[in-house]
Amino acid sequence: xxxxxxxxRYLIKTRGQQxxxxxxxISGHRSVSWYQQTPGQGLQFLFxxxxxxxxxxxxxPGRFSGRQFSNSRSEMNVSTLELxxxxxxxxxxxxxxxxxxxxxQFFGPGTRLTVL
Amino acid sequence: DAKTTQPPSMDCAEGRAANLPCNHSTISGNxxxxxYRQIHSQGPQYIIHGLKNNETNEMASLIITEDRKxxxxxxxHATLRDxxxxxxxxxxxxxxxxxxxxxxxxxxx
Numbered sequence: 138x139x140x141x142x143x144x145x146r147y148l149i150k151t152r153g154q155q156x157x158x159x160x161x162x163i164s165g166h167r168s169v170s171w172y173q174q175t176p177g178q179g180l181q182f183l184f185x186x187x188x189x190x191x192x193x194x195x196x197x198p199g200r201f202s203g204r205q206f207s208n209s210r211s212e213m214n215v216s217t218l219e220l221x222x223x224x225x226x227x228x229x230x231x232x233x234x235x236x237x238x239x240x241x242q243f244f245g246p247g248t249r250l251t252v253l
Numbered sequence: 254d255a256k257t258t259q260p261p262s263m264d265c266a267e268g269r270a271a272n273l274p275c276n277h278s279t280i281s282g283n284x285x286x287x288x289y290r291q292i293h294s295q296g297p298q299y300i301i302h303g304l305k306n307n308e309t310n311e312m313a314s315l316i317i318t319e320d321r322k323x324x325x326x327x328x329x330h331a332t333l334r335d336x337x338x339x340x341x342x343x344x345x346x347x348x349x350x351x352x353x354x355x356x357x358x359x360x361x362x
Contacts, residue, residue, distance in 0.1 A: 170348050180340075181352075185349055193347060193348070193349045227296050229296070229348075241299045241302075242299065
């Protein structure tokens with residue numbers, strides 16, 4: 138079974154630009170979560186999508202947004218990029234949360250975004 | 254989610270058992286203990302999870318104290334490829350994980 142794929146793997150942008158990152162979950166997984174990883178703040182949860190709806194959101198400004206398509210693929214968008222947005226952006230997919238047991242989250246390799 | 258405390262770094266000799274501690278004194282009754290690891294420049298990888306019983310899988314063992322206020326992840330025979338940052342996470346419902354600083358495990362030959 139193919140793992141979580143993220144594109145692109147590396148990206149360089151300049152301040153003020155916007156960027157769109159893509160994530161394809163494992164086949165059959167309907168939940169997609171996004172995380173930001175920086176040396177200073179570590180791994181931080183951005184948001185989770187399930188059945189095309191945002192189910193949870195972390196403490197990030199509105200410049201960070203996402204969406205999920207009917208095939209469960211997800212995109213996240215960052216507008217008006219700032220230097221501090223330079224980070225590794227990780228996507229994780231899992232089966233739907235049932236409320237009674239834990240579903241392992243499978244992480245992709247990440248997209249490394251550099252903002253100049 | 255309950256807060257976790259882990260030592261920032263640990264060393265282990267190759268072939269020996271690596272015992273990684275985690276304190277989670279404010280854990281509540283419905284929260285699980287999860288362990289993930291992140292090898293350099295890769296996405297985190299799930300290792301194991303437990304509620305109150307000890308658990309074992311092909312990768313590791315998880316020992317949770319009876320009061321559930323702490324746990325230990327055991328890698329029985331550490332290899333160089335186990336060098337990574339190990340995250341202990343306490344979490345209840347949903348897929349939103351809160352990662353702390355983790356323990357940087359260095360396995361040395």
